[in-house]
Amino acid sequence: MKQVQAVMFDWAGTVVDFGSFAPTSIFVEAFKREYGFDISLEEARVPMGLGKWDHIKCVGELPEVAQRWLAQFGKPMDTNDIDKIYQTFMPLQIAKVAQHADLIPGTKSVVDGFREQGIKIGSCTGYPRVVLNELLPAAKANGFSPDCAVATDDLAAGGRPAPYMLLKNMIELAVDDVKTCVKVDDSIPGITEGLNAGMWTVALLLSGNEAGLTQQEFEAADTERLAQARNKAKDAFAMSGAHYQIDTVAQLPEVIADINRRLAQGERP
Incomplete structure (x- = not known):
């Protein structure tokens, strides 16, 4: 049986x-540290479950986030931007994940x-x-x-x-x-x-x-x-x-x- x-x-x-909260709060921090760009905790939660590089990409593609990014930087988020945010995210996540x-x-x-x-x-x-x-x-x-x-x-x-x-x-x-x-x-x-x-x-x-x-x-x-x-x-x-x-x-x-x-x-x- x-x-x-x-x-x-x-x-x-x-x-x-x-x-x-470990991944979501650190996504917010990584966007802020690398580019001085604000995303909300709710926006950081939307693609949860994906790999973290893909997660950053998906956050950047959210219509409201994409609109704010374009207004702040004059161009859409590209793979170079995603790489930089990911490189900021990773050390933060490694350092803090055990706290969660x-x-x-x-x-x-x-x-x-x-x-x-x-x-x-x-x-x-x-x-x-x-x-x-x-x-x-x-x-x-x-x-x-x-x-x-x-x-x-x-x-x-x-x-x-x-x-x-x-x-x-x-x-x-x-x-x-x-x-x-x-x-x-x-x-x-x-x-x-x-x-x-x-x-x-x-x-x-x-x-x-x-x-x-x-x-x-x-x-x-x-x-x-x-x-x-x-x-x-x-x-x-x-x-x-x-x-x-x-x-x-x-x-x-x-x-x-x-x-x-x-x-x-x-x-x-």
Whole structure:
């Protein structure tokens, strides 16, 4: 009987860094430092989940950002500009990512429970390898250490929304059936990545990029505030094709149980 063999997690906003603030806040800082150009945190969040060079490019292509850039510099953003912002972004991200390695509540107990069931733990990220290498030991010290971790620049084929990082996880984990794999992510490119790989996909509504709440805001929020944030994230994921939508990783065991039920009935993603 087919059962879930592996769960593949995103990092920021999924298992660490509640609200996905490490990358977004540093994008804002990098634009400001390199060019004295202001972007908002909300603008920085729009392409979340992509590799970071592509993320900068996509921010620059947002209509309001492109208009302000043209007004300030008299020309559209080009690849040289993207390179310069990326080169400013990278040292900042390397230096600060470990400061955002606190686990999202429920992560350790959920992962420990999966391992007791024989489920393998994979991961991939929009971070490049040099950043992921800083995050891995910090997360391990806090109780999360996946069996496999693939960075966006590890593969020549490229990162999200293509499926290659997930397929690399499958190879490294020796998982033989893609329909027994689950991708968990707080971003639309990450969900698309999972769908392109042929996996079950789970979108996280409140712990990640789309809601944009800090952990403190999440824990202090009343029912109405959480409903507003949840609805905002649901609107963002409405056309994503995600098989499941839950608030945080803490609710994931119920999803895995349901996927196991569906697999046993012969369903596939």
